[in-house]
Amino acid sequence: MTELLQNLIDGLGRGSIYALLALGVAVIFGVMHLLNFAHGELITVSGYVAFWTINEGWSWYLVAPVIIGTAIVTSLVIERVAFSRVRGSSDFTLLLTSFGVHFVVSAIFLLYVSASVKTFSEPGWVANTFPVGSLNVEVYDAVVIGVTLVTLLGTSWLVQRTMFGLALRAAAADFDTARLMGVRSDTVIRGAFALSGLLAGIAGVFWLMRSGHTTPTVGITPMLKGVLAALIGGLGSLRGAVLGGFVLGLAEVLLRSRLPDSVASLTEGFVFLLIALLFIFRPQGLIRVAHAERV
Amino acid sequence: MAEPRRPDAAHAGMFPNLRRDVAFPIVGVGLLFGVFIAFGLLYQSYFGGAGERLVTTAMINAIIVLGIQIYVGNTGVLSFGHIGFGAIAGYTFAIFAIAPAEKVKRIPDAPLGLTDVDMGSWGAVGVAIAVTVVVAFFVGIGLARSGAESGAVAATVITLALLFVTHEVARHWPELTGGERAGLSFRIGGKLDTRVPIYLALAGALVLARLFAQSRRGRLAKAGREDDLAARAMGVNPLVQQMIALLTSVAVVSVGASLKVYEDGSLLPEDFFFFFTLLTLTMLIVGGRNSVTGALFGVAVITVGRELARRMGQDGFEVFGLGLDSEPLDWIFRENLQTVFLGVAMLGFMIWRPKGILSDWEFDEWLYRRFTRTQSAPPVPQATMGADQEARLEVSDVSVVFGGFQALSRSGFEVSSGEVVGIIGPNGAGKTTMLNVITGLVPATSGQVKLNGVDLIGTPSHEVARAGLVRTFQNLRLFGSLTVRENVEVTRLVAIAEHDDRSTPETDVLVAAAGLWDHRDRRASELDYGNSRRLELARAAAARPLFLLLDEPTSGMSDTESLAMVEQVQTMAALVGAGVVVIDHDLDFIIGICDRIYCLDRGSVIATGTPEEIQADPSVQAAYLGSSAT
Numbered sequence: 001m002t003e004l005l006q007n008l009i010d011g012l013g014r015g016s017i018y019a020l021l022a023l024g025v026a027v028i029f030g031v032m033h034l035l036n037f038a039h040g041e042l043i044t045v046s047g048y049v050a051f052w053t054i055n056e057g058w059s060w061y062l063v064a065p066v067i068i069g070t071a072i073v074t075s076l077v078i079e080r081v082a083f084s085r086v087r088g089s090s091d092f093t094l095l096l097t098s099f100g101v102h103f104v105v106s107a108i109f110l111l112y113v114s115a116s117v118k119t120f121s122e123p124g125w126v127a128n129t130f131p132v133g134s135l136n137v138e139v140y141d142a143v144v145i146g147v148t149l150v151t152l153l154g155t156s157w158l159v160q161r162t163m164f165g166l167a168l169r170a171a172a173a174d175f176d177t178a179r180l181m182g183v184r185s186d187t188v189i190r191g192a193f194a195l196s197g198l199l200a201g202i203a204g205v206f207w208l209m210r211s212g213h214t215t216p217t218v219g220i221t222p223m224l225k226g227v228l229a230a231l232i233g234g235l236g237s238l239r240g241a242v243l244g245g246f247v248l249g250l251a252e253v254l255l256r257s258r259l260p261d262s263v264a265s266l267t268e269g270f271v272f273l274l275i276a277l278l279f280i281f282r283p284q285g286l287i288r289v290a291h292a293e294r295v
Numbered sequence: 296m297a298e299p300r301r302p303d304a305a306h307a308g309m310f311p312n313l314r315r316d317v318a319f320p321i322v323g324v325g326l327l328f329g330v331f332i333a334f335g336l337l338y339q340s341y342f343g344g345a346g347e348r349l350v351t352t353a354m355i356n357a358i359i360v361l362g363i364q365i366y367v368g369n370t371g372v373l374s375f376g377h378i379g380f381g382a383i384a385g386y387t388f389a390i391f392a393i394a395p396a397e398k399v400k401r402i403p404d405a406p407l408g409l410t411d412v413d414m415g416s417w418g419a420v421g422v423a424i425a426v427t428v429v430v431a432f433f434v435g436i437g438l439a440r441s442g443a444e445s446g447a448v449a450a451t452v453i454t455l456a457l458l459f460v461t462h463e464v465a466r467h468w469p470e471l472t473g474g475e476r477a478g479l480s481f482r483i484g485g486k487l488d489t490r491v492p493i494y495l496a497l498a499g500a501l502v503l504a505r506l507f508a509q510s511r512r513g514r515l516a517k518a519g520r521e522d523d524l525a526a527r528a529m530g531v532n533p534l535v536q537q538m539i540a541l542l543t544s545v546a547v548v549s550v551g552a553s554l555k556v557y558e559d560g561s562l563l564p565e566d567f568f569f570f571f572t573l574l575t576l577t578m579l580i581v582g583g584r585n586s587v588t589g590a591l592f593g594v595a596v597i598t599v600g601r602e603l604a605r606r607m608g609q610d611g612f613e614v615f616g617l618g619l620d621s622e623p624l625d626w627i628f629r630e631n632l633q634t635v636f637l638g639v640a641m642l643g644f645m646i647w648r649p650k651g652i653l654s655d656w657e658f659d660e661w662l663y664r665r666f667t668r669t670q671s672a673p674p675v676p677q678a679t680m681g682a683d684q685e686a687r688l689e690v691s692d693v694s695v696v697f698g699g700f701q702a703l704s705r706s707g708f709e710v711s712s713g714e715v716v717g718i719i720g721p722n723g724a725g726k727t728t729m730l731n732v733i734t735g736l737v738p739a740t741s742g743q744v745k746l747n748g749v750d751l752i753g754t755p756s757h758e759v760a761r762a763g764l765v766r767t768f769q770n771l772r773l774f775g776s777l778t779v780r781e782n783v784e785v786t787r788l789v790a791i792a793e794h795d796d797r798s799t800p801e802t803d804v805l806v807a808a809a810g811l812w813d814h815r816d817r818r819a820s821e822l823d824y825g826n827s828r829r830l831e832l833a834r835a836a837a838a839r840p841l842f843l844l845l846d847e848p849t850s851g852m853s854d855t856e857s858l859a860m861v862e863q864v865q866t867m868a869a870l871v872g873a874g875v876v877v878i879d880h881d882l883d884f885i886i887g888i889c890d891r892i893y894c895l896d897r898g899s900v901i902a903t904g905t906p907e908e909i910q911a912d913p914s915v916q917a918a919y920l921g922s923s924a925t
Contacts, residue, residue, distance in 0.1 A: 035448050035452075082646065085646045086649075089645075089649060091448060092371065092649075095448070096373070096576070096580065096645050097646065100638055100639075100641035100645055101642060103573050103637060103638030104639055106638075107634040107635040108635065110631045111632065111634070111635055115631075217569075220569070224459070227452070228452070231449075266463060266464065266467050269463035269464055269467070272456040272460045273456070276453050276456045276460075277437075279437070279441045279449050279452065280436075280437040280440040280441055280453075
């Protein structure tokens with residue numbers, strides 16, 4: 001029982017980050033029908049910012065907002081340079097465009113920084129724990145879960161209660177009609193990229209705090225988690241993305257602790273396998289987004 | 296369904312036209328192969344040893360890229376997983392091909408006693424193909440289950456998952472794969488003594504890729520790529536074609552991967568992962584993914600470009616003998632420039648030319664067109680071919696409820712061969728829903744659709760089409776990047792498999808009958824509106840249906856065009872001997888063509904009769920003009 005509770009907390013901590021990443025992926029998918037394989041690049045860029053600033057002696061409290069700002073700006077720049085030019089293209093083109101962005105960004109760091117791992121120090125409290133009953137809760141997990149909850153509430157307010165949120169939802173439901181009704185496509189798409197950048201920035205701060213290093217391809221793993229979580233939840237559904245994030249986090253933690261030692265190193269492989277199976281039996285993900293094709 | 300299926304019918308349709316689909320492609324591919332090899336030999340004679348390796352690598356990459364092209368090009372499904380299949384093939388090949396004495400050093404405890412297996416390279420290639428194809432079969436079932444269709448996101452993610460699963464297994468199962476760092480190694484000089492196997496494999500891959508594209512299977516797959524729903528409505532089951540394309544494709548990739556492993560002399564998990572996926576996909580896309588010529592061209596362009604970028608990264612402009620190794624340019628001419636080059640190539644092409652340099656241009660098709668340009672239109676026979684087929688379609692008591700909205704309530708109609716029956720009614724009356732129910736696109740809440748007494752409710756779309764009910768679409772769903780001829784040919788291929796070959800009119804006859812002879816080699820997407828409508832009609836007729844179901848064939852047409860359409864529909868129906876059900880709200884057109892008319896309003900049949908009776912019926916006038924008109 002204790003072990004299960006412990007897993008649950010670990011899984012929620014991990015799932016929180018995935019949920020933030022997945023939400024960013026889902027927001028973009030909603031407005032552009034783009035599955036963004038370049039989402040992880042926001043974290044790659046943030047990683048180098050962390051490397052440069054922390055090693056200059058900046059404190060994490062200062063670095064965190066800088067990282068979030070960087071992620072937002074990067075997201076907007078990527079939209080401007082690449083995605084704005086393929087709006088309305090086929091899914092095939094969109095997918096490969098994001099794949100291309102991923103490679104260009106990582107290649108630029110490869111070219112101008114280096115392929116080697118760049119490290120920076122994590123904040124001291126990351127590894128601290130505090131006891132709750134018989135459990136040991138990491139301060140890090142508590143902070144991540146707390147901040148994620150606040151962020152999700154804020155996002156929910158933004159999406160449900162503001163004009164921008166209304167435009168976003170309208171665009172996700174039917175982009176062309178939304179435009180005809182006076183929603184400005186530039187505004188809503190850029191807004192979506194900014195929001196996605198913000199969420200990735202927050203997730204990035206936590207991701208980097210824990211990992212303490214960056215490389216040109218550091219973004220692949222968070223990108224995959226975000227994309228997979230969004231898919232698990234049902235692409236296009238924001239609630240689904242958040243749910244998918246938590247499900248993925250919990251699944252990983254549970255698998256890792258339950259699998260026999262001999263195959264524990266294959267946890268990631270098993271997770272992919274489970275996801276592929278999910279797709280086979282429920283291709284629309286956990287939350288089905290209705291969309292009909294007119295014939 | 297009226298006549299028994301001829302056992303040799305499917306075989307007869309393997310290649311619709313032997314000259315065009317076999318002879319020309321083989322000649323064309325032979326020439327391409329010659330040019331590619333000549334270019335390679337020229338290059339290596341100039342650059343020596345390093346050049347030789349580059350050319351060998353390019354040829355092996357070409358085999359793999361052609362393999363990917365067979366799947367991605369023909370089905371339109373973007374696969375990130377083919378390099379994962381490559382990994383499976385590569386490891387299988389290595390494990391079976393490496394001598395036990397070598398294996399003991401790296402993988403002494405391989406499961407299933409694989410350490411002691413000594414098979415030799417040729418046998419190992421066979422095993423690699425077999426193992427990979429079996430895995431691909433299961434992945435293919437998964438793809439089919441997920442409803443893979445052109446550009447489908449789920450399919451992309453499943454294939455990506457495959458890439459990661461194989462990578463994870465390769466990294467974390469050192470007993471079998473030698474793990475992440477050590478890997479597997481041949482240590483037998485690594486290189487092939489001769490390039491003959493590579494030449495053979497490349498030539499084989501080219502021929503296979505081209506013939507697949509021209510074959511019946513390939514053509515049906517391409518129909519699915521262009522429009523999944525329309526392909527189904529024409530009797531094509533894209534999932535079957537996708538599976539066959541996948542297995543063929545994976546077999547070719549397996550050969551390429553085995554050669555790569557042998558030539559590299561070693562194998563690490565990283566060799567078949569993200570970077571190689573990027574490289575091969577970029578090659579495929581830059582040249583033109585829908586064309587074999589394009590894929591080969593892409594391999595050449597990217598190989599040369601990447602090599603240039605690599606040299607410039609090292610030596611700046613000195614490559615060109617200009618000696619311009621100037622410092623201001625150092626920021627761009629750096630090592631790893633080639634990686635940036637690949638990413639930028641992929642991104643740039645997606646933004647400015649997503650279909651690649653050659654798009655779907657195919658060398659041998661171009662040759663063939665040059666040889667047949669002056670061909671004249673075949674005569675269109677007047678005789679009815681359908682005198683032998685008697686059929687009856689009875690639709691009764693069909694109800695459809697969407698949420699709380701009753702789209703159809705206990706409606707129906709009947710039609711026999713030789714008849715033209717019209718269904719009219721104001722917008723929202725349920726006319727298109729009726730067709731969607733009949734063709735299996737929308738499930739009926741209740742009711743029956745009987746064709747010659749057999750109930751078709753619940754039958755999948757493509758089987759309804761094969762049973763003899765083929766439709767057109769109100770909002771035009773042609774196979775856009777296929778030519779006019781190919782559009783017609785696809786459905787004709789279905790008809791040939793289903794009916795007697797000789798009684799299905801030739802593609803060219805149908806094209807001529809539709810008045811599209813002069814446009815025969817143009818892409819369907821380039822046609823104007825009227826011609827597009829005519830092509831939809833010809834395409835549906837080519838399936839040699841018992842009944843043609845036409846959804847607003849005159850929508851958006853001028854009055855003169857709609858009148859011409861009356862004749863067109865009659866000619867086509869007579870040509871293939873089909874009865875006709877036509878939906879429209881153009882009363883002049885309907886009255887001009889129909890023997891009997893059903894009038895629908897708010898989901899129910901409110902009147903039936905001859906055109907004259909319908910015109911005189913007050914309830915019809917009320918439905919059309921509002922009740923005050925009575």
